[in-house]
Amino acid sequence: MFQTSEDVIEWINDRKKFGIKPGLERMKWMMEKLDHPERRLRTVHIGGTNGKGSTTTFLRSILQEGGSEVGTFTSPYVECFNERISVDGNPISDEDLVKAAEAIKPLTDELEKTELGAPTEFEIITAMAFYYFARIHPVDILIVEVGLGGRYDSTNIIHPFVSVITNVGYDHMNILGDNLMDIAMEKAGIFKSGQPVITTVQNEEILKKYEEIVQKNRTTLYKLGEEFTYEDLGPTENGESFTVKTLYKTYENLEISMIGRHQIENATLAIMVAEYLRQFYAINVEEEHIREGLKKAYWPARFDIVLEKPTVILDSAHNKEGINSLVETLNRHYPGKKGSILFTALKDKPVDEMLQTLEQLDYPIYFTEIDDPRASTAEELFEKSNATFKEIVKDWQGFLSNKLATQSDDEILIVCGSIYFVSEAKSFLKK
Template sequence: MNFTSAQAVINHLYALPRLHPKADLSYINRVLQILGNPQNQVKTVHVTGTNGKGSTSYYLSNLLQKAGQKTGLFVSPYVFSFNERIQLNGERISDHDLVNVANQVEEAILQVQRQDPDFGLVIFEYEVVLAFVYFVQKKCDYAVIEVGIGGEHDKTNVITPEVSIITTIGLDHEEVIGPTIKEIAQEKSGVIKFQRPVVLGYIPAEALPIITHKAAAEAAPVKRLGLDFSLTWGRKILYSDKFHTVKLTSRPQVEEIDAALAICAFSLLHLPLSSGEVAAAINQTVIPGRYQIVQERPLVILDGAHNVQAMQSLLAFVRQEQVDRRGRLRILLTMMQDKDMEQVFALFNQTEEVELTTLDYQRAAKKADFPGWVQQKYPYQPDWQEAYREMRQASQTNDILLVTGSFYLVGNILQMEDKNAGTGK
């Protein structure tokens, strides 16, 4: 197969299976070996965690760029286009480069298939290989690699990073890497490598011994938030460790924690950057689909929170905004069918006007997929565009409209907003 367009590559990817019969790294390693093991030819930082890994990855990428490093970034999911998954110095991979790299990966797969006709990659493996080949071709100094799911068995776990980061550990994807916190911690600890430091965010007490035991076994230095580096909240938000004291602009607390993790990891790389430059890099970072404000009055916030931990943090931030504004809070959301809907919907209170919607996407929940009590309690509008327009028009100056539950929904609405801005609507 020879790809001639980016859309052909994307169509091919989406036609691939999601899982192998066995959850190991043997498939991806066969292809990487034929390609010269590109994952070993660029310095990397590996980022995992139930929440915050995407934000942390964006913050760290900006810090590396500020330090003059040519920086690759591999993240998921995307908000606007597939090309966001693979970035170089903050710019998405071009369609031309995507086609070029995909053809090289396809040739490597064909080489394996000549010996093993049934061989193939699943979609995420293919994406990971694309990223590493691209980063090497572009001669990246560093690449920030966000885990897909878990850690030990994740398809990104073919690297020996300069630093690993575990942002948080909570319940999500339990059907794949759970179902308990301890099992999830065991899986995420797989990113810890021999004598390579690991940066830890707030880790639950029941999970911490698992992480620290793995670090000790690997002789990996541990840097813990609240112990080796800290955040001070108040009128000024300060990050401090033995390298930097950095003043951060106010943002939701979980975002400040993600920024702190990125700064700590960056500090361990010993690249020349002053505390002022560190602050500038963090404060200038825009993370697509994360606490993204598209209008101030009424306040319209888009956030892709899709599990209990993320939704709790998001609601805490938005409810404080509601208190300050003394307005009403409206929430438009959909979720993927495989998420913990019962627990997420239990977080909403009686005063919040929640409306359900859906997307033209296979995994997106339709009305019948929501729990029975949720269907009875909240209105359902299958047309997400109409639902968004109606809720926005109903919102007064001091009100808040929150769009959440899925990055796919957030991405669709951001594209809709961009289109409207372009047409003057």
């Protein structure tokens, strides 16, 4: 059926033509045919607008330090497709990717002929992941990242140990709704009866609604600022320092190498989740595992300093909240530093607001574009910008090569605005 992993990836990418089709009927149909692999999984479900990948990474690293074998299902990928399905941070092998695809392909063909219609790209990848972790490589615990929203997301067929919401912001508004409460309710769709929710959401109105849902589910809501808190001790040379207090313990002078105050928040959330798993599911997590796990955690393209002389930072800040965190982190770690920005974004993002925030840095902004039907053109972005200095750069590879050759050591270059673009830029810079 499939000879190589490239054949599998080509087949999956071809499913993009079916677009996004919210709903769980096709996933339930496939799981039934596979004798419900999703019911064999011990899971943590992580949703939210920003910070899902970083929180997943912190939690995985902590649990690994405690001796657990940890699976992760994340999206999108940065360097290679296989990293979306990983064990202890190691991407699925090409051989196992083919095995998983061959289990799902016949079901895909059969499902297309039913009234439910063809499964989407993400539904197929999700089904492959659940099959892999249930039948090919079972793990001690699987961390599942929501793809889009929550309620109708393909991953929302699991019954996790705990549900996690990082935050709620404006993203995918054409699908999730055009106000925060609508978006928040879509994300709350992953809450399950009897299973607690841990969140860093700060909006009081949203938290009130979450409390109501959790009470109906006869369970508990753990909130940042109440059941768990952190104290920001300031930036270090290579990261951040902070103290965390939970219901169970206080951890003084923790350190992470992932940069930005928002990463302190993500790390604090991961600690609370790890402690819950220890208290209620006897998963081995001690203080030394938390300290070492946090230090070792790395997630690519999140304020990722890929070069130091000259300094080049990749950041997959692809929405308003992501850009806010990027600018805050630059001001925190590189105050007064001279720099420039290479930027592009998808059309369905709040580009006007993203640019207004970036322009506060008063850096030259170079606008480019990627080959994607959802992408903005460089000209469209240029017209929206009020930057003091702005320029259109169609050949971003040539621009990067020239920048690396001419940029002084005391300058920084930020490449940001689209996960897909940052992924391409990382591969280019690696070469």
